[in-house]
Amino acid sequence: MKKYLLLVAFVCISFSSFAQSSGDYRSAATGDWNASASWQMFNGTTWVAALAAPSSGGGAITVVSPHTITANSNITADQVLISTGATLNISSSTFSLEDGTGTDLVVNGIFIMNGTLSGPGSALINGTLNWTGTLNSATTISPTGIINLNNYSGGRLLGGTLTLNGTMNITGGGISNFGGTLINNGTINKSV
DSSP, X not given: OHHHHHHHHHHHHHHHHHSXXXXXXXXXXXXXXXXXXXXXXXXXXXXXXXXXXXXXXXXXXXXXXXXXXXXXXXXXXXXXXXXXXXXXXXXXSEEEEOOOSSOSEEESSEEEXXXXXXXXXXEEESSEEEEOSEEOSEEEEOTTOEEEEOSOSSEEEEOSEEEESSEEEESSOEEEESSOEEEESSEEEEOO
16 A cells, blocks of 8 residues: 555656746736736746746746736747636737747637737647737647637738638638638638
8 A cells, every 4th residue: 555655646746847847937917928027937846936027048938827918019939828718918019939849839718919920930729819910820720729800800911821620700801811821621600
């Protein structure tokens, strides 16, 4: 019995030690991306108040529920996760994705893109993308993902590759090709 308990304890400790790495960031409150008060950083042992905002040179970046992080200026990032119940709002700036290992932006919550998503990295939308800006980065909408084009009289600019495996809802405006590609494997609903 002691060996069994020791094994269970070891497994639990192993899983918790791989959950985060030194230099990882997570949101601490709703706020601006560039405000250090919006973030906590993992120091290898515990989460502490961040001294600076995250960037592509650091570890993984997670926006946790129920926080909303807003980018009002140009940001370069990698390893970004928007958790279920959390929101990332790119207001009118450029959010540039570096191309690291794996998918560079994973959205399980809400991604509001009024600015530009660009860079060589890729994005995976499992949650919701509300799109009124410019899409220049390779983006995949998963079968559970939703992309909304709502109440916007102008066209959204598509400069990257958008692979739709989920649902696109168009209730205003449309998509203007800016040298990009739309691959539709999902459902497009249009009501204007």
